[in-house]
Amino acid sequence: TSPSTTRCSSTSFIIIWGLLITASKTNGICIISTPKHKGQRTMDHKEQIHEVRSHSHHHNGNGNGHHRPRGPPPPAHGPYDYADEYISPQMSRDDALRRVKTAGSISISPELFEKLYLSPQNNVKGDLRKTFGNPTPIAIVGFLISLTPLSCDLMGWRGAGGSGAAGIGSYFFFGGLLMFVGGLLEWVLGNTFPSVVFTTFGAYWLSFGATLNPSFAAFSSYAPPGAASGAEGLATKGFNASFGFFTLAMGMITVVFLVCSLRTNIVFFIIFLTLVPTFALITAAYWFLAMDFAGNSAFAAKLLEAAGACAFVTCMAGWYLIFAILLASLDFPLDLPVGDLSRVIRGKSEMSRV
Structure with missing residues (x-):
C-alpha cells in the first residue's frame, strides 16, 4: 500500500471517529465497530454505546477530570440507566418509536402542572397530555368574554x-360552548376538578342565555293573562323568586x-372567593324584587x-390567570406567579406517606 493511500485511510478514520464523537455529544445513539483482535470478544450494543459516551465525556472539555469508566455499562436502573436509550435491532418499529418518544419526553414540575391545568398533578394512564394541547385556556377565555x-x-x-340581555350571543358561544368543550377535554385528560368547574359554568351560561332568550319562554310563561308582552313576566313574583333559587x-x-381551590393557586381561589358574593347579591336582588317589584326596584338595582x-374583580383575576x-x-x-397552593396544603395521600 502506498504512503498516500495510508494517509488517506488514516484521515478518513479520524474524520469518521470525530463524527461519531460529535453524534454522541448530542445524545444520539451511535453503534460503532472496533477492530476485533485475536481473543477479543465483540462488544454488544449497550457496551458500544457506553464506549462512545465514555470517550466523548473524556473529551468534553469540562475540566473536572472525571469520566465514567470504560467497559460494560452499569445494569439498568443503576446510576446510569440506558434502558430508555437502548434500541435493540430486534425491536419492532412501534416499540422503537415509543422508546425514542419516552427518552425525549420532558417532565414538568408539579408547580407548573398546577399552573397550566389548575389542578394538582395526578397520575393517569396514557400519554394524552403529550398528544393534545392544554384545554384550560380555552375554557377561561369563554368565561372571561362572557362575564x-x-x-x-x-x-x-x-x-x-x-341585566346583560345584549350579551346573549356571547353567553351561548363563548361561555357555553368554549367552557363546555374545555371541560370535556379536561375530563378526557383526567383533570377532574377543572372539568367539573368548566362544565358547570358552561351549563350556567347556556341556562342564563336561554332564560333571557324569548324563544325559551322562561319569563313569558309568568306573564299575566292578557299581557301585551311576554316581558311583563319579568316583573312577577313567581319569576323573580324562582330565578333567585x-x-x-x-x-x-x-x-x-372555593374550598377545593385551596389545593390549586391563589388566583384561582380569588376567582371563586369573589364569585360567591356575586351570586349571593344577585339572589338577594331577585328575592327583593319578588317581594315588591316596584317598591324594591331601586334597592335591587344597588344589589346588582x-x-x-x-x-369585575373576578374578571381581573381571570385575565391575569x-x-x-x-x-x-x-x-x-416572563413568568407571572399565581401563588401555588398545591404544596402548601398537602393532599391526604401525600400526608399518609410521611
Missing part, C-alpha cells in the same frame, strides 16, 4: 343595563369550588351593581 361585559352591564357603565344553587356549588363590582397560563405554555421568559 366581563356582564359585570360592566350590572354596574351600568356608560349607560349599559338590561337558580342563582342561589350556583352560589352553593361555587362555595364547594354591587354584584357587578364583585364580578389566562395571561400567566399562556406565557407558561409558550415558555415565555
Whole structure:
C-alpha cells in the first residue's frame, strides 16, 4: 500500500471517529465497530454505546477530570440507566418509536402542572397530555368574554343595563360552548376538578342565555293573562323568586369550588372567593324584587351593581390567570406567579406517606 493511500485511510478514520464523537455529544445513539483482535470478544450494543459516551465525556472539555469508566455499562436502573436509550435491532418499529418518544419526553414540575391545568398533578394512564394541547385556556377565555361585559352591564357603565340581555350571543358561544368543550377535554385528560368547574359554568351560561332568550319562554310563561308582552313576566313574583333559587344553587356549588381551590393557586381561589358574593347579591336582588317589584326596584338595582363590582374583580383575576397560563405554555421568559397552593396544603395521600 502506498504512503498516500495510508494517509488517506488514516484521515478518513479520524474524520469518521470525530463524527461519531460529535453524534454522541448530542445524545444520539451511535453503534460503532472496533477492530476485533485475536481473543477479543465483540462488544454488544449497550457496551458500544457506553464506549462512545465514555470517550466523548473524556473529551468534553469540562475540566473536572472525571469520566465514567470504560467497559460494560452499569445494569439498568443503576446510576446510569440506558434502558430508555437502548434500541435493540430486534425491536419492532412501534416499540422503537415509543422508546425514542419516552427518552425525549420532558417532565414538568408539579408547580407548573398546577399552573397550566389548575389542578394538582395526578397520575393517569396514557400519554394524552403529550398528544393534545392544554384545554384550560380555552375554557377561561369563554368565561372571561362572557362575564366581563356582564359585570360592566350590572354596574351600568356608560349607560349599559338590561341585566346583560345584549350579551346573549356571547353567553351561548363563548361561555357555553368554549367552557363546555374545555371541560370535556379536561375530563378526557383526567383533570377532574377543572372539568367539573368548566362544565358547570358552561351549563350556567347556556341556562342564563336561554332564560333571557324569548324563544325559551322562561319569563313569558309568568306573564299575566292578557299581557301585551311576554316581558311583563319579568316583573312577577313567581319569576323573580324562582330565578333567585337558580342563582342561589350556583352560589352553593361555587362555595364547594372555593374550598377545593385551596389545593390549586391563589388566583384561582380569588376567582371563586369573589364569585360567591356575586351570586349571593344577585339572589338577594331577585328575592327583593319578588317581594315588591316596584317598591324594591331601586334597592335591587344597588344589589346588582354591587354584584357587578364583585364580578369585575373576578374578571381581573381571570385575565391575569389566562395571561400567566399562556406565557407558561409558550415558555415565555416572563413568568407571572399565581401563588401555588398545591404544596402548601398537602393532599391526604401525600400526608399518609410521611
